[in-house]
Amino acid sequence: MSSHATEVRQGERFGFGANWMRFLKILNDERIEEAKASLKRMLNVESLAGKTFLDVGSGSGLFSLAACMLGAKVYSFDYDPQSVACTAELKRRYFPDDVWVVESGSVLDREYLSHLGQFDVVYSWGVLHHTGSMWEALANVAPLVKPEGQLFIAIYNKQQFISAFWIFVKRLYNRSWPVVRHLLNYGYFLFFAGELFAADALRGRNPTLRYKGVGSRGMSVYWDVVDWIGGWPFEVATPEEIFHFFREREFALTKLVTCGGKHGCNEFVFIAKTGAK
Amino acid sequence: MSNHALELQQGERFGFGANWARFLSLLNDERIEEAKASLKRMLNVESLAGKSFLDVGSGSGLFSLAARMLDAKVYSFDYDPQSVACTAELKRRYFPDDGWVVESGSVLDGDYLSHLGQFDVVYSWGVLHHTGSMWEALGNVAPLVKPEGRLFIAIYNDQGRASMMWLVVKKAYNMLPSWLRLLVLIPSFMRLWLPTIIRDIVSGRPFCTWNTYLKERGMSPWRDVVDWVGGYPFEVAKPEEIFEMYSAKGFSLEKLKTCAGGLGCNEFVFRNA
Numbered sequence: 001m002s003s004h005a006t007e008v009r010q011g012e013r014f015g016f017g018a019n020w021m022r023f024l025k026i027l028n029d030e031r032i033e034e035a036k037a038s039l040k041r042m043l044n045v046e047s048l049a050g051k052t053f054l055d056v057g058s059g060s061g062l063f064s065l066a067a068c069m070l071g072a073k074v075y076s077f078d079y080d081p082q083s084v085a086c087t088a089e090l091k092r093r094y095f096p097d098d099v100w101v102v103e104s105g106s107v108l109d110r111e112y113l114s115h116l117g118q119f120d121v122v123y124s125w126g127v128l129h130h131t132g133s134m135w136e137a138l139a140n141v142a143p144l145v146k147p148e149g150q151l152f153i154a155i156y157n158k159q160q161f162i163s164a165f166w167i168f169v170k171r172l173y174n175r176s177w178p179v180v181r182h183l184l185n186y187g188y189f190l191f192f193a194g195e196l197f198a199a200d201a202l203r204g205r206n207p208t209l210r211y212k213g214v215g216s217r218g219m220s221v222y223w224d225v226v227d228w229i230g231g232w233p234f235e236v237a238t239p240e241e242i243f244h245f246f247r248e249r250e251f252a253l254t255k256l257v258t259c260g261g262k263h264g265c266n267e268f269v270f271i272a273k274t275g276a277k
Numbered sequence: 278m279s280n281h282a283l284e285l286q287q288g289e290r291f292g293f294g295a296n297w298a299r300f301l302s303l304l305n306d307e308r309i310e311e312a313k314a315s316l317k318r319m320l321n322v323e324s325l326a327g328k329s330f331l332d333v334g335s336g337s338g339l340f341s342l343a344a345r346m347l348d349a350k351v352y353s354f355d356y357d358p359q360s361v362a363c364t365a366e367l368k369r370r371y372f373p374d375d376g377w378v379v380e381s382g383s384v385l386d387g388d389y390l391s392h393l394g395q396f397d398v399v400y401s402w403g404v405l406h407h408t409g410s411m412w413e414a415l416g417n418v419a420p421l422v423k424p425e426g427r428l429f430i431a432i433y434n435d436q437g438r439a440s441m442m443w444l445v446v447k448k449a450y451n452m453l454p455s456w457l458r459l460l461v462l463i464p465s466f467m468r469l470w471l472p473t474i475i476r477d478i479v480s481g482r483p484f485c486t487w488n489t490y491l492k493e494r495g496m497s498p499w500r501d502v503v504d505w506v507g508g509y510p511f512e513v514a515k516p517e518e519i520f521e522m523y524s525a526k527g528f529s530l531e532k533l534k535t536c537a538g539g540l541g542c543n544e545f546v547f548r549n550a
Contacts, residue, residue, distance in 0.1 A: 239516060
């Protein structure tokens with residue numbers, strides 16, 4: 001049995017990939033367009049033609065696909081076999097004969113990383129806090145960025161008190177029987193759906209839009225919720241912790257999106273200065 | 278009547294300076310040492326010898342004093358006459374015969390600013406969001422920073438709906454006659470302190486946070502709530518909004534301290550690269 005399967009079985013790891021497989025069914029052009037728009041906006045480019053793009057923890061593969069569509073030479077890896085399969089399926093559907101590489105790999109395996117080379121864009125969205133060793137993972141991706149290349153990461157925001165509560169819920173979830181997990185899925189979905197509905201209603205927005213993939217990242221609300229409560233291992237960081245960590249390694253911040261202290265990810269784009277380490 | 282007095286009278290502005298004058302009676306060496314340590318840590322220096330330091334909205338004058346003690350050449354101004362008096366009083370006590378300038382001025386007065394020159398450090402902590410025109414004020418301080426000089430600012434965090442609610446509360450407080458202001462203060466005080474008080478009682482340390490706060494801030498929590506609720510004009514910004522504005526002006530971020538999305542200020546140190 002692989003180390004990934006053992007971790008999942010022992011309740012030490014959530015099977016993110018299983019959710020991504022379900023996501024494939026509801027993937028549509030609109031979601032893909034949104035993913036492309038998100039990459040263009042954050043990286044401040046119109047195209048990625050001639051650029052190499054490394055997707056660390058590709059998950060569903062949606063953003064690898066978007067990068068490929070923007071003309072990048074894409075390299076995707078994930079630790080979860082179902083995520084790898086999911087990304088490979090996207091490649092098969094859209095770019096079967098492309099140089100796009102999809103493989104299994106761990107961001108904590110330095111020997112593996114040392115063979116990858118350096119990339120114009122290193123992308124890792126909502127991944128490194130799920131490795132079980134976030135700071136090590138963050139340090140490991142830094143040398144993968146070419147000088148003057150971009151690093152685009154998203155990391156869970158640290159919330160006072162509340163982060164501790166979620167750590168408790170996530171542990172419980174991963175150690176529970178499947179039936180309990182389903183109940184937790186529905187319970188938390190209803191909780192979040194109610195909250196989102198109220199927020200939309202207050203702002204006079206159409207609350208059903210969220211379920212048609214008109215969110216900002218093209219993911220489905222339900223599976224985002226399931227991913228959130230299941231997501232384990234789990235670590236968090238404040239915006240300044242990430243900023244100072246990369247500043248010390250000679251990376252300059254070019255873009256920042258915080259989640260206003262709510263639960264969710266802070267997003268960062270850094271440029272590797274020459275001499276970055 | 279001055280503009281400042283007129284704004285106060287019309288309920289368009291809170292008299293910050295009146296609270297600072299109370300603060301003077303509580304000032305001690307420990308607090309001054311803390312202010313010095315905070316400047317050294319955020320600016321990443323051991324001394325400010327040979328550096329010019331502009332304090333935009335000096336308030337009590339505590340940080341101007343700390344900068345002067347770190348051997349900077351200090352220039353302080355404030356829009357509130359009682360704040361100017363408070364800073365001038367600190368100068369009189371500690372550095373009476375010094376080149377430290379304390380004067381009245383507005384960060385929204387482009388003509389006034391154009392005569393100040395440029396500084397190695399421009400410092401403005403928790404001030405520019407109280408000017409009534411925060412983005413203009415943020416833009417106005419940028420040209421005051423020398424090339425390779427530093428800008429140290431703190432700006433209220435945008436908490437979304439919570440910030441909007443506070444804006445309504447603050448407007449109401451400043452428009453009400455003083456004898457009705459308790460109607461706004463009491464619910465605000467409950468909102469800010471009741472959860473903490475209950476948490477302390479439940480965890481078996483009643484009023485622990487309250488007493489620590491009193492000791493550390495030297496201001497009673499009640500006085501602080503008055504300051505917070507009264508504090509108007511009032512604007513807020515997300516960390517990335519401040520970051521993007523100064524990036525566009527060629528400033529690079531050196532230091533960041535957020536309040537984790539809660540109530541309070543995000544702090545930034547930029548270098549004019």
